[in-house]
Amino acid sequence: MCGIVGYTGSRAAMPIILEGLKRLEYRGYDSAGITTVSGTSAHSIKSAGKLRELERLLAKQHLPGSSGIGHTRWATHGKPTTENAHPHHSGSIALVHNGIIENYQQLKKSLQEKGYVFTSQTDTEVITHLVHSYYQGDLVKATEYAIQQLHGAYSLLVADSNTPGTLVCVKHQSPLVLGLGADENFIASDIPAILSQTREFIFLEDGDIAVVTPKKYHILAAGQEVDRLVKTICWSPSAAEKDGYKHFMLKEIHEQPRAVRDTLRGKFIEGKVVLSDLQLQLSEISDIRRITLVACGTSWHAAMVGKYYLEKYSRIPTEVDIASEYRYRHKIIDRHTLVIPVSQSGETADTLAALKEAKIMGAKVLSICNVLDSSIPRESHGVLYTSAGPEIGVASTKAFTTQLAALYLMALYLAQERSQLTTEQIAGKVVDLEAIPAAMESVLQDGERYARFAERYHNYSDFLFLGRSYNFPIALEGALKLKEISYIHAEGYASGEMKHGPIALIDENMPVVVIATPSEVHEKIVANMEEVLARRGRVIAISTDTTATEAVADTFIVPEVPEELSPLVNAIPMQFIAYYISDFKGCDVDQPRNLAKSVTVE
Structure with a gap:
């Protein structure tokens, strides 16, 4: 999220920074800005909208100077406006930031008491004023003191017009690389930004x-100067945009632990689940x-898992609707109904239309969305951002698993506010949830086994995916992923429904992927697997051990986690199966035929 570029050398900084931002626009594209330093003066231009808006302004006004910093934004705090765009300024200090500062409200209050005036809604402006509050002519010391006050994940790039040519950068749980040149150096949040300038990182x-x-340059760690290994990068520019991964989808599969951590960050404070953007009163x-949960496609599958969470913990009757069906049926809605639209893009046409109808009929609407200030959050009474x-x-991966995490948080929050769970129970659930990214990372290490699996299974024309309870929607998601990107016919079913039709399809030409991780109905799932094997079907098991049943064709091992959280882990094997089969077949993984990333028409 967000792109950072910095340059210091003898050439004009602005064109280099702008070119770097163009190469990082996939990391953020709702606003952008550049600040350069010439002499002891700072020059800055910022703009809301895509990077071309900033480029249009820069065509009319050149920014002088041979050092500077730039940023392209993916909004987290504050709407995508020019005021909220980076860099932010405080006195001689200019700063750009990638990440989330959890305690920015407390810091902001303290700085306001000292007389600082805020012109944006961002957590980044807080850092800028904080550095300035410690500044006494030494930018490094001021930055060191400031970061000691920060809680969260961040990478920072700081310039001071009093010390032209010097840039200070900080990395903490958010990516940042240093590029080395001849009498010039570069800083960026990702390699692609500066790969055309240097191969030494x-x-x-x-x-x-x-x-x-x-x-x-010199690097400090815990106040002591340290050496860091210089690496030569031989990637092509297009590969670099994917961090060396073959496709964006594979990169995004691997980003899921980070994405889930970021979604959880700052949501559990002093023993309570805190979802301030929901704007719900206790009454x-x-x-x-x-x-009622309304969604389309992959988001619908997330909503189906959310139903289990909400009913189990909030004890409120919950239903799930496909948005395109919901908007045209005769609904029963009143002021006692909570409608939760779930959308990755925030622009899904059917989901947006369903939301508007629910509002007209008197429902309270709280959305779950990944894009700040998109249409669905704007139309909602409150929002929980992933x-x-x-x-x-195009095939959603990390947006899906962060939706699962968000729905779990919302269920815990409602249970907390309705006194359905004690403080101790909530704390235990949060600990379990915060352990999920590490479990996901262990599954990601097994990618090569899925690649070998694809060699054996890519020629099959039909697949069946089976799951029960929390993992029935994950079976549906597995089938959808395979259809979307490999063009293989696949169906997802609740395991208990197999005898009510799908069992007629079972033979040696029907691979059956069974989610068989521990659950209250584990023995029944094993029985379903035996039924498939008895009909010469090929079983591919997702399990925590290899002893679920004999004669299984392939078993993919995942770590054991609490049953209700297993969908976040079990989603990854579904994604890997689809990805590696699609890649082996030579399909266009990132842009499958006939599909679009955001469905903004009916």
Whole structure:
């Protein structure tokens, strides 16, 4: 999320920074800005909208100077406006930021008491004023003192017009690289931004503070100067945009642990689930008698899992509707109904139309969305944003798993506010949820086994996916992914429904993917697998061990997690199966035929 570029050298900084931002626009595209330093003066231009809007302004007004910083934004705090665009300024300090500062409200209040005036709604402006508050002529010291106050994930790039040519950058749980040149140096949040300028890179580590000038750099860690390995990168520019992954989809599969961590960040404070953007009063929460989730495609599958969460923990009757069906049926809605639209893009036409109808009929509307200030959040009474960041591949991966995490958080929040769970129970659930990214990372290490699987299975024309309870929607999602990107016919079913029709299709030419991780109905799922094997079907099991049943063709092992959280882990094998089969067949993984990333028409 968000793109950062910095340059210091002897050439004009502005064109280099702008070109770097163009190469990072996939990381953020709702606003952008550049600040350069010439002499002891700072020059800045910012613009809302895509980068071409900034480029249009720069064509009319050149920014002088041979050092500077730039940013392209994926909004998290504050709408995508010029005022909220980076860089932010405080006195001689200019700063850009990628990440989320969890305690920015407390810091903002303290700075306001000291007389600082805020002109944006961002957490980034807080950091800028904080650095300035410690500044006494030494930018490095001021930055060191400031970051000691920050809670969250961030990478920072700071310039000071009093010290032209010097840039200070900080990495903490958010990517930042240093590019080395001859009498010039570069900083960026991703390699592609500066790969055309240099092939020599230093990958900064968490806690590093780098002080960069045209001719040299030094890196501090815990106050001590340290050496970091210089690596030569031989990627092509197009591969670099994917961080070396073959496709954006594969890159985004691997980004899921980070995306889930970011979605959870700052949501559990002092023993409570805090979802301030929902804007729900306790009286309104107590007044809810029924919940309806509306969504399309992959988001519908997330909503189906959300139904299990909401009913189990909030104890409110919950139904799930496909948005295109919901908008045309005769609905029963009143002021006691909570409607939750779920959308990755925030622009899905059917979901937006369903939302508007629900509002007219008196429902309270709280949306789950990945894109700040998109149409669905704007039309909603409140919103819970996921933090997946830009998703380029048409087939959704990280947007899906962050929706699952968000729905779990919402269920815990409603249970908390309705006193359905104790503080201790909530804390235990949050601990389990926060452990999920590590479990996801262990599954991601097994990608090569899925690649070998694809060699054996890519010629099959039909697949069946089976799951129960929380993992029935994951079976549906697995089938959808395979259809979307490999063009193989696939169906997802609840395991218990197999005898009510699909079993007629079972033979040696029907691979059956069964989600068989531990659950309350595990023995029944094993029985379903035996039924498939008895009819010469080929079973591919997703399991926590290899002993679920004999004669299974393939078993993919995943770590054991609480049953209700297993969809977040089990989604990854579904994505890998689809991805590697599609890739082996030579399909266009990122842009499958006939599909669009955001369906904005009916």
